[in-house]
Amino acid sequence: MDELSLYVxxxxxxxxxxxxxxxxxxxxxxxxxxxxxxxxxGCGMTEEQVQKLTDPFFTTRKTRKxxxxxxxxTMLAEMTGGYVRITSTHESVSDDHGTTTHARFGRNHIDFxxxxxxxxxVVTLIQGSPDINFVYTHTTERGxxxxxxxxxxxxxxDVPLNEPEVxxxxxxxLNEQYQALASD
Amino acid sequence: MKSxxxxxxxKAKMQDKVNLRTSSAQxxxxxxxxTCGIAAGARPVLAAFVEGINEAGxxxxxxxxxxxxxxxxxxxxxxxxxxxxxKVTYVKMTAERAKEVIEKxxxxxxxxxxxxxxxxxx
Numbered sequence: 001m002d003e004l005s006l007y008v009x010x011x012x013x014x015x016x017x018x019x020x021x022x023x024x025x026x027x028x029x030x031x032x033x034x035x036x037x038x039x040x041x042g043c044g045m046t047e048e049q050v051q052k053l054t055d056p057f058f059t060t061r062k063t064r065k066x067x068x069x070x071x072x073x074t075m076l077a078e079m080t081g082g083y084v085r086i087t088s089t090h091e092s093v094s095d096d097h098g099t100t101t102h103a104r105f106g107r108n109h110i111d112f113x114x115x116x117x118x119x120x121x122v123v124t125l126i127q128g129s130p131d132i133n134f135v136y137t138h139t140t141e142r143g144x145x146x147x148x149x150x151x152x153x154x155x156x157x158d159v160p161l162n163e164p165e166v167x168x169x170x171x172x173x174l175n176e177q178y179q180a181l182a183s184d
Numbered sequence: 185m186k187s188x189x190x191x192x193x194x195k196a197k198m199q200d201k202v203n204l205r206t207s208s209a210q211x212x213x214x215x216x217x218x219t220c221g222i223a224a225g226a227r228p229v230l231a232a233f234v235e236g237i238n239e240a241g242x243x244x245x246x247x248x249x250x251x252x253x254x255x256x257x258x259x260x261x262x263x264x265x266x267x268x269x270x271k272v273t274y275v276k277m278t279a280e281r282a283k284e285v286i287e288k289x290x291x292x293x294x295x296x297x298x299x300x301x302x303x304x305x306x
Binding site for chain 1: 194
């Protein structure tokens with residue numbers, strides 16, 4: 001994968017598949033680091049599952065025998081001098097369950113890849129899961145771009161968030177927020 | 185700035201349509217969006233289907249959804265088109281090929297054989 005936004009999409013899909021109702025996707029660029037954090041209230045993982053996450057030959061899926069999402073993310077983070085940290089509480093352990101994945105990347109490292117099309121990633125997530133409350137926040141030195149599905153749903157009521165017109169509105173809205181940051 | 189007022193206008197416009205749509209969709213386009221699909225370029229393929237079907241005025245009859253890995257990672261991006269009992273599996277898709285499938289298959293009713301798994305798995 002040649003854009004960080006594709007890793008963000010891939011990792012956030014784990015939260016979608018964990019049955020989360022709330023997923024926050026946060027990017028923070030500060031100094032030499034880019035921090036990417038996904039927090040969800042999905043089913044969570046057991047301690048054993050968390051320990052095996054970086055093993056490419058561990059996966060819970062049935063359709064193939066390898067799971068490369070976390071290994072890819074870890075490889076890229078570590079190549080740029082960063083790291084990946086995952087904490088999770090399985091639903092069998094506590095009612096307050098879910099997973100947080102935090103990846104840190106060295107922004108100035110030669111192996112760092114461009115962020116790419118984050119708007120495409122956010123729109124893809126909402127298209128696939130219009131009932132999930134995604135909260136997207138991207139903070140840079142210039143300011144913050146943000147989007148909350150819950151706020152949009154308050155306006156849209158029974159119109160689903162994955163209507164093409166709504167998705168186009170979301171893409172335009174984010175695009176304008178990013179342009180406002182760039183021109184400040 | 186794209187305001188919430190504009191979103192309200194979209195809501196007003198869509199409300200009646202949406203109720204109609206959920207019961208009448210005949211064709212389902214399913215794009216694989218697991219690690220294998222994403223790494224192979226599924227994100228722009230999905231976007232091409234969502235935008236293309238809307239532009240072609242087909243969104244009352246066609247829904248676009250996502251799925252995980254279906255186990256043929258080497259052929260990703262994989263797109264399945266369901267119509268009634270029929271299923272066509274397209275492999276190694278691109279945004280360009282998506283436009284062609286919308287035009288010829290979904291709109292025109294003719295399967296684009298050269299992109300199907302049958303043609304590519306030989």
